[in-house]
Amino acid sequence: MSDVERLQRKFASVVASDHRHGGQLGIEQRAVSLADEALNLQNSGSATQRVRSNLYATAASFRSSAMWAAIDGRRYHEAIGHMREAQTLAELSGDQAIKFRIWSHAGSLYRHMGRPADALAANDVARNLHITRRDPMFASLAAARQMAIHGVAQDRRSLRRSFGLAQDAMGRAEPDTFRPVWLLAFYDEAELHSLALTAYLAVGDWPTAEYHAHRCLAAFRPHMRRSRAIATSRLAHAQLAQGDADTATRTAMSVPVDAATQHARVSRMLQEFSAALRATAPGSSSTRTWTEHTAAWRATA
Template identity: 30%
Template structure:
């Protein structure tokens, strides 16, 4: 029996009006930022919706679309009811053929992934439920002379998004080893060298490189610095081979962050500066701001207050230019809370604990609770700054808040900060 064909979503196409798919995708991303949501919308996604390939959006997109078009429901936007699309297989009478596969699976957000976010108390369970080796993020293996095309590339890109989403909610500790599997699969596709078109090959290089950075970050955040360094270097090599300036800037950004955490401050400065050079041709002031903050943190580690303040000033100047359509997808975490948190780290490295505490407090106040791991990190940093500033009672109260919010969040970085804060508080008590 032939599979049913997708029915074009004409209602959604009418809503797009005279905007190009890329322009409309940019409007979707702006609307998401207005309500604190995180979506990775591009022209391809809009095309898939209009072609009827996406019969019902995931929950994040649903919230954004309903925000964009007040008074309209999913049906008005041309989508099918959720229960007919995913998670519930319609009853099948005896002898009848099974329903089409797309009635029980939506590759933008499977019910498995949704449940992992909503109910999992463990990053390990979340990753296993996600099924990197079998379901939503499965990356096909190269098969003989089979030409690599849209299916394989999209699987790599989706794996990157899912890893980032799980890290936002759960932290890195339980995800790292599981996430290494799709990374190996992505580079096996690259090694096969059988992409159908140059544009497909470029996307595959970019996706594999971003996946290497994502896995590297999981290693970084869980204290596996040597592994992280290897993954970042792999991403940088991929960027150089493919001539991808955006990927190169991202790799240098994370390399600088890692070097700072490892106490290699000169290397951190050089990596941040290399990232700034790579990012100059790109249309993203926010990327330049983040790289300037990486450089500021490195200078602070070296104790060079003047150079740190100069880099901080440049970071604020770039940040004030606002968001742009050229901002990389991976930078969705970088807003005012992260700016405040990174500046707080600079002042703490320079020993100005009270100033660090002020910025860390602003980070906790401004942070969207969706980013559970980052919120816990900011509060842990605030507790540490307060403890070093001699504000023992406030520090202890903040540390208790962190511990109370860690359900489902596993991060060696946060635990290390709490342990160090406990030592400072104990020393103060003595």
């Protein structure tokens, strides 16, 4: 178990790196290497069933982090490979929490790939695990991610219902319940509003998207640098879609340079913002300011 505890400390470090940087190939590779390290311990001497189960769960945790880094970096083919390996390891471990994480991530993967039917099916596996009945915080996250999928599917009624379910479950969650480090590190009211922002952007409800953007940005904890950059980029889109090019440009310019140039999802959203700004406000002072700003980004990247 001392080996397990050592690896779990490394897992906490991987989770922290993900929230600072997100989507980086180096995070994905490190997580894969640590998953292999956990599996190699299975072959070194005898171990109790408890230790073996924990080693499989730890390996599955690392693989699920590699999967998320690949999703976040838009490396979807690699993410599918990590998902399949993580699912196998999670089954060998019998750990409900890591099974939830992997299937919930699978739902997010298919959502980002534009496959809402597969996303709903994968997220339903997570929603139906026993752990969601035992701990409302897991139920809340499952409903919140379901809400984001409903946005891609253009299902406004289900979107609103899922937000209510997620909010209600979060309110019922006992604060002192033991939860895994990966859940404690990111899921809170800020993330709930961030997922609502994603959903309402997808259905084109710009004022509601902006409302949720402000709510999540006000509530993000300091370590959520990657999530803050993503939410800020989405806020800029919502503001621009409402015709406020000046405010939207100022918002987009507040995204940190490292996120704008090195994070695949943020870079893609800001490229789309550039195209939308040029289309809606060609020749404006906002467009000129944004063009100069992005040129400075590229010069420092």
